[in-house]
Amino acid sequence: MELVCPAGSLQGLKTAIAHGADAVYLGFRDPTNARHFSGLNFSTEAARDAVEFAHARNRRVFIALNTFPQAHNWNTWRDAVDRAAELDIDALIVADTGVMDYACEHWPQLRLHLSVQASATSAEAIRFFHERFDIHRAVLPRVLSIAQVQRVCADSPIETEVFGFGSLCVMVEGRCLLSSYVTGKSPNNFGACSPGEFVRWTETQGGLEARLNGILIDRYNADEHSGYPTVCKGRYCVNGPAGYTLEQPVSLNSLPILPTLVDAGVSAIKIEGRQRSPAYVRRVTGVWRAAIDSCLSDPRAFKPEPAWIAELSALSEGSQTTLGAFSRYWQ
């Protein structure tokens, strides 16, 4: 079971590796990846340094190229594939069918992973990408139950990676347009959900207002913890008082079902959060390294330590974690 950790910077990458990541994933400093935030990500030079650093320590580097180019900017994605391929990386994480086709044709030796943004929720969808583009691994969307993950793993022609910890997308990844509905920019077309340039915080008599491009996403009392205004985690009214209509601020944590994931044959655990600080990456990576080692040494006896749970809860949105769709407490 490979532990795949996020790197938003070279320092973040070194931190992840120092604390037990088997692999790190990163993106270029442009809209070709789904964490296109200012001050984040890697120039080609920095990415080269990252690969050198990681390989010297026998760790792997994946580059995320998981957004969707359009006719007018196709060359940016094509060039990013070329740059990544020339860096001796261990895998390219791709979402767009056209990009996969290009990468597969021009860089047949380059190992491809299917990004969660490709929305492959079944073995049949995975087979489509595997047969046409020689995809080697699929990252599964966070909408599947544990039983469905087991079935996909059993039927998939390639290895699978699932999310272990981090921000929770409750919608099928790659098909969520809530952000562009409000801002014009989405993970698919821009590489960011609810980009910061559209966020406005205003103190009012009614409380602290969080707006996204002018639309009121939430309003907080003085004693409430405020969260980043992504559309799916706002409070709205449906025939009554305001509440969390879609999802509350909460982080995904699949640590409690780690032995089940190992049994299912999941090959890798992904930690979300390239936008997070190196300190965050250090703490999450440390917990997951200890947990995976403990689980692999004796899966039957595995029990999440209270200290791990406390540490992860402290790092969670709204200080809450959930098994999300894995457990489907709402089913």
Next chain:
Amino acid sequence: MSGRPHLALGPAPYFWGEPALVDFYDTAAKSVFDMVYLGEVVCAKRRSFPLEGWLAVGRELAAAGKTVIFSTLALLEAGSELGFLKRLIANDEFMIEANDMAAVQLVRGHPFVAGPTLNIYNPRTLEVLYAQGMVRWLPPVELGAGTFAALHETRPAGVQTELPVWGRMPLAWSARCYTARHLDLAKDQCGFRCSDYPDGLRVRTQEDQDFLVLNGTQVSSAVRCNLLEHLPQMLTLGVEVLRLAADHKAVFEVAALVRDVIDQQRSASEAYRQAAELTTDDCSDGYWIGQPGISRAAAGENAQP
């Protein structure tokens, strides 16, 4: 303009149930629509008809001269859903609109329509799907006119383009049912309560702005995409098929307005205004003009001769 575009009625997104759907498709059979998309695209639990019942509706529409296509679910999770998809694809009467790559994988070798959730953002993706048998494609909901035109103009020979011009916009899909969540029901004990909301459940911001609509596991816009003002641009581009969403009874009246514009019997701006009066939803053309999907160009900005 390279020929008169056909009109397509999209799949019905809400859980209207069998009697209402039979009535709706009786109307469709007598309408100006050339094509009708059938099938459940949101929630596999909703069985308005068994497969054979859906096929029977399809045959009646075909007998009325309509081209019938069956749309597939946008989110496939359970084995039973894949089983239904396989049986649907095995029908040898009607073409499939694939809304997931699993459907593309299973339908290979047969002609199919590439639905809006296949994420066709660039010509290379269009080429790949063409090689799988795609005969018609729809753009992702968020695509603007510029990229749309570029894709349309470089589409493989013989491939048709279909563009949604009217209806609420599907924005997100989840495993969780938001109608059940709102009613504090477990999904497995939902009691099919979404049938109580034939127009969806309206979500408003805390300052009472109409924002979203809940429809089971689907979240759509509360504003209605109304691109009727832009029809002259689509006619110039030579878009082969114009789609109207089957989310509102007024869709047949709107289709007649679109047909009038195509036949030069009515101006696009008049058709836009008349269509807007048929709904209580605000209208939007934001995505088309490269703006947020919820927005609409200032009045007069779209005016075209």
